[in-house]
Amino acid sequence: MGTFDxxxxxxxxxxxxxxxxxxxxxxxxxxxxxxxxxxxxxRRHFDDELFRRNGxxxxxxxxxxxxxxxxxxxxxxxxxxxxxxxxxxxxxMSGRFTIALSDLGEATLLPRLLxxxxxxxxxxxxxxxxxxxxxxxxxxxxxxxxxxxxTPVITSHRTVRIPLxxxxxxxxxxxxxxxxxxxxxxxCDLAAEHHATVFGPSGHVTPRAVLAAHGLLERVAVDATRxxxxxxxxxxxxxIAIVPExxxxxxxxxxxxxxxxxxFETDPxxxxxxxxxxxxxxxxxxxxxxxxxxxxxxxxxxxxxPSSAAH
Numbered sequence: 144m145g146t147f148d149x150x151x152x153x154x155x156x157x158x159x160x161x162x163x164x165x166x167x168x169x170x171x172x173x174x175x176x177x178x179x180x181x182x183x184x185x186r187r188h189f190d191d192e193l194f195r196r197n198g199x200x201x202x203x204x205x206x207x208x209x210x211x212x213x214x215x216x217x218x219x220x221x222x223x224x225x226x227x228x229x230x231x232x233x234x235x236m237s238g239r240f241t242i243a244l245s246d247l248g249e250a251t252l253l254p255r256l257l258x259x260x261x262x263x264x265x266x267x268x269x270x271x272x273x274x275x276x277x278x279x280x281x282x283x284x285x286x287x288x289x290x291x292x293x294t295p296v297i298t299s300h301r302t303v304r305i306p307l308x309x310x311x312x313x314x315x316x317x318x319x320x321x322x323x324x325x326x327x328x329x330x331c332d333l334a335a336e337h338h339a340t341v342f343g344p345s346g347h348v349t350p351r352a353v354l355a356a357h358g359l360l361e362r363v364a365v366d367a368t369r370x371x372x373x374x375x376x377x378x379x380x381x382x383i384a385i386v387p388e389x390x391x392x393x394x395x396x397x398x399x400x401x402x403x404x405x406x407f408e409t410d411p412x413x414x415x416x417x418x419x420x421x422x423x424x425x426x427x428x429x430x431x432x433x434x435x436x437x438x439x440x441x442x443x444x445x446x447x448x449p450s451s452a453a454h
Contacts, residue, residue, distance in 0.1 A: 233264030
């Protein structure tokens with residue numbers, strides 16, 4: 144079969160993970176014809192088509208699926224060995240990263256990221272795009288995003304999911320709500336009030352699912368597209384809303400709203416970082432993933448505390 148060029152293995156892994164000649168060429172800083180030429184060599188070497196074109200890019204063959212894991216693992220081992228000479232120094236280098244966040248992430252997580260970046264990496268800047276649960280993985284694969292943060296579990300062999308922290312849901316109401324006075328509500332209280340919910344591209348579906356499970360969807364007075372509008376709405380009305388607790392705590396610091404316990408337990412939600420596989424990241428992207436994991440993984444959500452300490 145002849146000598147196998149290690150660079151061909153990297154082309155193969157990137158084509159497999161991105162499904163795109165364009166994204167592979169951009170990551171390797173080569174031209175698209177160079178990637179196409181390498182793919183032709185790979186096909187001859189393995190006597191397999193490896194990838195077939197479809198409407199959304201390249202689809203791996205059964206032969207490519209068998210080759211991917213051993214080649215990807217071998218590249219990661221090599222990268223770990225040589226990484227000391229291939230690093231991104233955030234203190235001396237500049238870089239612009241494109242990340243996707245939901246409106247909740249922009250309101251609560253982005254300030255933490257930027258504050259830490261100003262301290263640790265003064266030359267780094269960010270472009271923030273709205274998170275779209277339907278398209279984020281494709282944007283990451285194409286190279287349009289360097290990373291994104293999300294609560295929905297998105298399964299893809301072309302990305303890795305890095306858990307950051309967990310939190311639970313609470314009820315957010317106006318600080319001077321006319322009927323709800325204590326720090327907890329009953330199911331009857333929820334049924335008596337009108338609710339505000341959010342249904343949009345962020346994929347945050349639990350609040351509406353909880354209301355539906357208790358037959359309370361008919362009590363929804365407004366269904367909006369962004370969580371960040373909720374504190375403005377609640378502090379001026381008697382509407383109530385189910386929100387993630389950490390997010391609610393951030394809102395209570397700047398709005399006339401407060402949090403109360405729900406009358407039932409909800410499954411904790413896990414906030415996670417999504418990125419390309421380690422071997423497919425540039426040195427700058429490797430730093431970004433470590434940085435975001437360190438900064439956002441430090442969040443201690445109330446869901447991780449005993450119930451008596453959280454309230």
